[in-house]
Amino acid sequence: MQSTPATTTTKFPDKPITVIVPFSVGSGLDLTARSLEKMAPKHLGQPLVIINKPGGAGTIGWNELAGTTPDGYTIGITAVDMLLLPLYGSAKYDYPTALQPLAQVTAVPLVLAVQSGQPWQTLNDLIEYAKKHPGQLKFGNGGVGGFTHVLGESVAQAAGISIEQVPFSGGGEATSALLGGHVELIFVNPMIIKEHVKNGTVRALAVTGEHRVSDPILAQIPTFKEQGLDISLNNWFGVAVPKEMPVEVKNKLSEGFKAIITDPEFTKNMSNVGLPVEYLGPQESQAKWLADSQKLTKTLQDTGVLEKIKAQRK
CATH class of the missing domain: 3.40.190.10 (Periplasmic binding protein-like II)
Known part of the structure; x- marks a missing residue:
């Protein structure tokens, strides 16, 4: 006989999924979220509800994401900034360890x-x-x-x-x-x-x-x-969830987002807003987080920017 958790996850998702975007409307993260939103009913079977939570260079939105119930109904858009913020001691969470990636969607130079x-x-x-x-x-x-x-x-x-x-x-x-x-x-x-x-x-x-x-x-x-x-x-945008998410829920979301991101219609929509699709799965995204984190830490220390930013943030 199936246990209750397994029964509930087989139906996942059975209601809309909230997407936290930690920057303002019209930002690259926002445009990425809205492109995902268009394709979600087709590949996830439920709509995405986008909520913009700008401020604190992203900490307001990412703090909320990291602290949310890991049931799969709240996810967030990530960017390279989330690797930087914990280095300043200004974030409530260490995002690279408090969050786990579902996918990288795009990588863009500035x-x-x-x-x-x-x-x-x-x-x-x-x-x-x-x-x-x-x-x-x-x-x-x-x-x-x-x-x-x-x-x-x-x-x-x-x-x-x-x-x-x-x-x-x-x-x-x-x-x-x-x-x-x-x-x-x-x-x-x-x-x-x-x-x-x-x-x-x-x-x-x-x-x-x-x-x-x-x-x-x-x-x-x-x-x-x-x-x-x-x-x-390069800056990159992806999709991430809180760390303690049940593996079946995470897998369902990972599969759904892979289907969205690799859909030719999605690539076309992203291309229209100037964002080239560069899909990475959960493991590859995690490796990218680690590599970029090391590169940025070195840049901050070598240039003396880390001390300067810490002083400015006080």
Whole structure:
């Protein structure tokens, strides 16, 4: 005779699943969640209900995810930022151990962007200007200690310049600040900036990946490495759940998300918002978390950014 838990899990999921997105509407994580939402009824048999919980560079949403009942009805979107936050001692949980990945959905480089009205045509122009005007340039980031903040500090360190960091609640807000002339520089996901590059309001100076972006509108943007700065880090978005989840529930979710992410329609939807699908399963995602965590820890320590961020967060 089957025990009760097994009977309940065979029906899982039998109601909508909540998805916590720890950044604002229009962010890369949000666009990823909404692409997953479109395909969920087909592959999971239940809808996804997206809840945006921006703030604290992601800690508000990820704390809630880590502390939720691990019954499979609350899941969350992850990004590389969640590896950084515990390093500052500012997170309630050590996310890489409090959470477990179901899948990686996408991996994207970030773009260094300025208003097109600014005089800098290249990264080198910008660096030369910053050297002559130390501390005058404002760099909009997605929150103190977040991935874009670390990138901003890394660029300043590598280029030997001094810039002022201005935190916002996400990439969308930072982009608005750039367009409004409140900051001079931002790091942003390519798809957030693509239309602005196309219509000529924004100029992109560099991309953080090993390779250039394949999108035809953005393909002309050189990498940092091409321009002599040793910076190469991609952001990625995935799906994760609290650690203590029953294995049958986790497997059901993993299978469902694999079916969604590998569906050609999903790839097309993601491509439309400029996010290339790069699926990794639970084990591969876990390995990526570990490798990136080691790389970021080293970057933070080598550049002195860790101490700087700890001081700024106080």
